[in-house]
Every structure is written in C-alpha cells, then in structure tokens.
Amino acid sequence: DSGVTQTPKHLITATGQRVTLRCSPRSGDLSVYWYQQSLDQGLQFLIQYYNGEERAKGNILERFSAQQFPDLHSELNLSSLELGDSALYFCASGTKANYGYTFGSGTRLTVV
Amino acid sequence: GENVEQHPSTLSVQEGDSAVIKCTYSDSASNYFPWYKQELGKRPQLIIDIRSNVGEKKDQRIAVTLNKTAKHFSLHITETQPEDSAVYFCAAPGLGGYQKVTFGTGTKLQVIP
Numbered sequence: 343d344s345g346v347t348q349t350p351k352h353l354i355t356a357t358g359q360r361v362t363l364r365c366s367p368r369s370g371d372l373s374v375y376w377y378q379q380s381l382d383q384g385l386q387f388l389i390q391y392y393n394g395e396e397r398a399k400g401n402i403l404e405r406f407s408a409q410q411f412p413d414l415h416s417e418l419n420l421s422s423l424e425l426g427d428s429a430l431y432f433c434a435s436g437t438k439a440n441y442g443y444t445f446g447s448g449t450r451l452t453v454v
Numbered sequence: 455g456e457n458v459e460q461h462p463s464t465l466s467v468q469e470g471d472s473a474v475i476k477c478t479y480s481d482s483a484s485n486y487f488p489w490y491k492q493e494l495g496k497r498p499q500l501i502i503d504i505r506s507n508v509g510e511k512k513d514q515r516i517a518v519t520l521n522k523t524a525k526h527f528s529l530h531i532t533e534t535q536p537e538d539s540a541v542y543f544c545a546a547p548g549l550g551g552y553q554k555v556t557f558g559t560g561t562k563l564q565v566i567p
Contacts, residue, residue, distance in 0.1 A: 344497065384543070384559045385498065385543060387554045387555070387556070432497060442486075442488045445490075
C-alpha cells in the first residue's frame with residue numbers, strides 16, 4: 343500500500359457519460375498530481391493541485407476538470423466521454439516535486 | 455517548461471547482462487532526477503533518484519549517473535534478473551519544486567532468462 347488511495351479501481355461507462363475519479367493523498371502530502379496513461383503509452387501530466395489551489399496544468403482537455411478539497415483529497419471529473427478517453431488514470435501525491443512522489447494504484451477507465 | 459527525452463524505447467538483454475537507459479533534459483535549473491519502474495498493470499514506483507550536487511548514486515544493482523554539463527542522466531542496472539523486466543521512466547521537475555514533473559516516454563526492458 344503506497345498510502346495514496348484511488349477509487350474506484352475500475353470503471354466501465356458509455357460514451358457521452360460523466361465520471362468522477364477520487365484520490366486521497368498520503369498523510370502529510372499537500373500536492374496532488376493527475377496523470378493519464380493510455381495503453382502502452384507514457385505518463386501524460388494532466389493537472390497539479392497544491393493545498394487546494396491549482397498549480398500547474400498539462401495537456402488536460404476542456405471536458406476534464408479537477409479540484410482539491412480542504413481535506414486534501416482530489417477529484418478528477420471527466421465528461422462527454424469518448425472512446426479515446428479509455429486509459430489508466432493515476433494520482434500521485436508529494437510535498438515538493440524535487441523529493442519525488444508516490445503514485446496510487448490507478449483507476450482503469452473503459453469507455454464503451 | 456522541461457523537455458525530457460528517453461532512449462531506447464525498448465531494450466532486451468540476457469539475464470546477467472547490464473542495461474543502460476539514458477535521458478536528456480532541457481531545463482538547466484532542474485536539480486532532481488528520479489527514476490520510476492512500472493510493472494505491467496501496476497503503478498509507477500520510485501526506485502532511485504539523484505540530486506544535482508552529486509554525479510553518481512548506487513543502490514545495490516542499480517545506479518544513476520548525472521552529467522549536468524551535458525544535461526543527461528542514465529540508469530544502470532547490473533546483473534539483470536527476470537524481475538527487472540518492466541517499463542522504466544525518467545523524470546525531471548521544473549523550477550520551484552511545485553511545477554509539474556515531466557516524464558520521459560519510457561523504456562520497456564525485457565530480461566531474457
């Protein structure tokens with residue numbers, strides 16, 4: 343157990359639908375990062391939150407949004423889902439980028 | 455922002471041989487370079503990291519070297535074993551410690567028994 347909790351582990355949904363992925367960071371970590379990993383692909387950075395505020399944005403689609411709550415858990419909302427959104431979505435948490443960070447086990451999203 | 459290039463994309467070695475994976479980065483201010491290992495279907499895990507004030511760091515069979523002048527760093531795995539088979543990612547953060555970490559594109563390492 344890495345200390346970073348992601349739910350659900352698996353999600354199957356239809357095109358056009360909306361889903362919410364949840365992440366609870368390790369105790370003491372203030373930053374949450376979201377990454378998308380498509381089949382046999384690398385880790386694409388989506389967005390970072392630090393202590394409730396958005397700090398950095400990557401190649402995140404307008405259909406996707408995220409937030410970090412006062413208790414530091416974060417949610418990634420994916421709407422108007424397309425087949426191409428099928429991927430593993432990882433959350434990672436850390437205190438500072440230059441101390442490395444810890445990944446959760448991921449949510450596997452399948453859009454049918 | 456940071457740009458990280460990683461080579462090779464795939465690497466096959468015989469068990470017991472060494473494997474080397476190289477990464478280059480663009481931001482000369484980057485000062486921390488982690489390596490992650492991702493086994494099939496699992497989360498990436500930090501296996502070793504190096505800070506810019508040292509040139510080499512070892513941990514048993516794995517080592518990382520850093521050349522700040524040339525802006526590249528490498529992962530070395532000696533005496534490879536089948537359980538080393540995985541995808542390895544290098545990464546480099548931007549300035550300030552709160553910027554997004556940029557990952558390399560990954561190297562799929564296969565260790566042939």
